[in-house]
Amino acid sequence: MHLRPATADDFxxxxxxxxEAFNWDGQRRFTLDQLKAEDHAWRYVDGWMRAGDFGVVAELDSRPVGAAWARLLTADRPGYGYVSDDVPELSIGVSPDTRGQGVGRAVxxxxxxxxxxxxxxxxxxxxxxxxxxAELYRSLGFRAVGRNGGSDTMVLDL
Ligand SMILES: CC(C)(COP(=O)(O)OP(=O)(O)OC[C@H]1O[C@@H](n2cnc3c(N)ncnc32)[C@H](O)[C@@H]1OP(=O)(O)O)[C@@H](O)C(=O)NCCC(=O)NCCS
Known part of the structure; x- marks a missing residue:
């Protein structure tokens, strides 16, 4: 597996x-077009790569198979895991055919x-x-700090 920083070309x-993250349980609740139409979801990638955005891409045999990335969101347009304007919120996904092989933990x-x-x-x-x-997050030291709807907000002190 090769890890590299995400670039603007990775949009x-x-x-x-x-x-994948929004369809995490395998149900195809969203298509890409439906996700694009959901401002609250699309704000995690909208305009990538903005100043301050950062991410990591995993490649297997030169094929991108997963990514984790983060950006600062603001109180007036927060993410589901929003904590503060100066705390970046991360997203992560691994291609379904390469899960369970350590890619998620690595990125x-x-x-x-x-x-x-x-x-x-x-x-x-x-x-x-x-x-x-959530098990992966806990194993890296993330802890739940609050609840937003049916989801837990988790934070890692760096
Ligand atoms: C969650 C996800 C990113 C993990 O990536 P992965 O490459 O499958 O994970 P890894 O192989 O590195 O395993 C890391 C840990 O995830 C957990 N895990 C293992 N198998 C898993 C599976 N099939 N599904 C989810 N988590 C699993 C375990 O805690 C594992 O710990 P271990 O390293 O001690 O075995 C990936 O399953 C995924 O893309 N899921 C759909 C998108 C999603 O849920 N994103 C997060 C939304 S909050």
Whole structure:
């Protein structure tokens, strides 16, 4: 597996991974077009890559198979895991055919390192408690700090 920083050219990949995140339980609740029409969802990738955006892409045999990325969202247009204007919120997705092989843990660990290098003090996310991704987050030290609808907001102190 090869890890590299995400670039502006990765927009389509991140949009595809965002779709995986919103369809996390395997039900195709959203199509890409429906996601684009949902401002609250699309704001995680809209205009990528903006100043301050950062991310990590995993490739297997030169094929992108997963990504984790983060951006600052603001109180007037927050993400589901919004904590504060100075706490980036992350998103993560791995292609269905390459899950369970360590890709998710690798991109997330690298993203956390990048957030630390950028001198952020915390990074946040939103996860539905039934999602096994929550186990991955807890194993890296994320802890639940609140609830938004049916989802937990989790934070890692960097
Ligand atoms: C969550 C996700 C990113 C994990 O990526 P992955 O490459 O499958 O994960 P890894 O192989 O690195 O496993 C990391 C941990 O995830 C958990 N996990 C294992 N198998 C899993 C599975 N089939 N589905 C979800 N989580 C799993 C385990 O806690 C695992 O810990 P381990 O390293 O001790 O085995 C990936 O399953 C995915 O894209 N899911 C759909 C999108 C999504 O849910 N995004 C997050 C929304 S909050």
């Amino acid at each position: 389509d990949l991140l949009a595809a991974m965002l779709l 997330l660990t690298a993203l956390v390192d990048a957030a630390r290098e950028a001198a952020y003090e915390r990074i946040s996310l939103s996860v539905e408690p039934e999602n096994r991704a």
